[in-house]
Amino acid sequence: MLDYVNIGLKQHIGVGATPIVSVGDNVKKGQLIAVCDGLGANIHSSVYGVVYEADGGFVKIVADEHQPDEFVKIKDTTTHLEAIKEAGVVGAGGAGFPTHVKFDVDLDGGVFILNAAECEPILGHNLRVLSEQPDLIVRGIKYAMDIVNAKVGYIAIKPKHLKEMIAIARACKNEPNIEIKYLPDVYPIGDERAIVREVLGITLAPGQLPSFVNAIVSNVETIKRVVEAIELRKPVITKDFTVAGRINSDVRIYLDEPIGMPVKKYIDDCGGYIKPHGEILLGGPFTGISGDEQSVITKTLVGIFVAMPYPNNDNKFGVLACECGAGEDRLNEIVAGMGGEVVAYAKCKRMTKVNERYRCEEPGNCPGQAEKILALKNAGAQAVVVGTCED
Numbered sequence: 451m452l453d454y455v456n457i458g459l460k461q462h463i464g465v466g467a468t469p470i471v472s473v474g475d476n477v478k479k480g481q482l483i484a485v486c487d488g489l490g491a492n493i494h495s496s497v498y499g500v501v502y503e504a505d506g507g508f509v510k511i512v513a514d515e516h517q518p519d520e521f522v523k524i525k526d527t528t529t530h531l532e533a534i535k536e537a538g539v540v541g542a543g544g545a546g547f548p549t550h551v552k553f554d555v556d557l558d559g560g561v562f563i564l565n566a567a568e569c570e571p572i573l574g575h576n577l578r579v580l581s582e583q584p585d586l587i588v589r590g591i592k593y594a595m596d597i598v599n600a601k602v603g604y605i606a607i608k609p610k611h612l613k614e615m616i617a618i619a620r621a622c623k624n625e626p627n628i629e630i631k632y633l634p635d636v637y638p639i640g641d642e643r644a645i646v647r648e649v650l651g652i653t654l655a656p657g658q659l660p661s662f663v664n665a666i667v668s669n670v671e672t673i674k675r676v677v678e679a680i681e682l683r684k685p686v687i688t689k690d691f692t693v694a695g696r697i698n699s700d701v702r703i704y705l706d707e708p709i710g711m712p713v714k715k716y717i718d719d720c721g722g723y724i725k726p727h728g729e730i731l732l733g734g735p736f737t738g739i740s741g742d743e744q745s746v747i748t749k750t751l752v753g754i755f756v757a758m759p760y761p762n763n764d765n766k767f768g769v770l771a772c773e774c775g776a777g778e779d780r781l782n783e784i785v786a787g788m789g790g791e792v793v794a795y796a797k798c799k800r801m802t803k804v805n806e807r808y809r810c811e812e813p814g815n816c817p818g819q820a821e822k823i824l825a826l827k828n829a830g831a832q833a834v835v836v837g838t839c840e841d
């Protein structure tokens with residue numbers, strides 16, 4: 451049952467959107483409720499209802515009891531790229547980069563790569579779409595190739611996902627320009643530079659975008675939303691995600707749930723918590739951030755994970771951070787949750803500073819960290835929390 455949705459005005463990289471609705475307005479599902487001036491994305495209502503609040507970074511809408519399936523279509527556009535912009539499509543794999551900006555390139559006959567890696571353990575919703583809607587995804591690849599002027603389309607997938615690989619391979623058997631490419635069975639492999647390295651054999655420098663080598667990478671759900679925008683004129687009002695952890699259910703996959711719904715609805719839908727339980731993690735197990743029951747579904751939310759309670763551990767800790775896993779903030783949070791104290795910091799030895807930001811030199815090709823661990827020990831750490839993928 452829908453009570454309300456709380457729709458964030460900044461669910462993407464860039465600036466937040468500005469509301470164009472006021473408290474008391476009746477809104478329809480799919481109606482444009484906030485627009486972006488600059489790098490960002492349009493925001494639409496995911497329900498029929500009445501605007502209750504329209505500031506503080508959210509538009510809160512009290513939902514009508516009756517929720518027809520029909521939605522307000524995006525306005526007429528002349529190009530597919532404009533349709534993607536109108537629909538507010540952003541990278542659905544977690545990054546949230548506006549897709550109309552990413553696709554506004556001319557690859558000069560280059561390569562479009564579908565990231566079908568399912569970037570973190572346990573997540574399964576992109577694989578579900580691949581196996582259930584492979585024809586839609588192939589159409590999406592062709593739209594993307596056409597928009598960015600790519601001659602070749604690659605589907606990057608791990609061979610262990612055999613069922614999904616067979617489904618998508620069948621769907622593109624008559625597409626001479628689309629090919630399956632294998633990814634190694636490691637995490638993290640969904641990073642764009644890792645995908646380019648594995649598929650094209652080109653190692654991009656930290657901070658370098660795939661477009662530098664005439665390539666574009668997009669994940670499965672993003673392409674699904676692209677197809678919906680072009681074929682159905684549907685704005686991004688729903689999200690796919692995976693729910694797992696200390697819930698009274700096996701891992702559960704949800705497709706096309708309304709953006710703005712509180713995550714508690716889905717925990718309840720999974721039979722509630724297994725007690726005792728710890729924090730609610732929003733995102734994947736590697737990169738998720740701490741949330742609560744009132745946190746809501748966004749355009750980039752990939753998972754809801756209920757953790758086990760933190761063990762009590764009042765040791766002195768060293769923190770070893772990674773670009774693609776947990777960073778320092780998250781690791782600090784974990785140490786605080788255990789009741790410990792952080793006495794030393796280190797970063798994975800492959801992290802290097804580019805434009806004032808630490809980036810990984812070779813995502814997914816993770817080294818041992820023995821010397822870092824020793825340095826943390828020498829700095830007084832009795833235990834280490836790691837956001838890296840090795841050791």
Ligand code: SF4
Nearest residue numbers: 772798810816838839
């Ligand atoms: S090499 Fe280091 S920073 Fe890069 S993904 Fe692996 S652990 Fe993370």
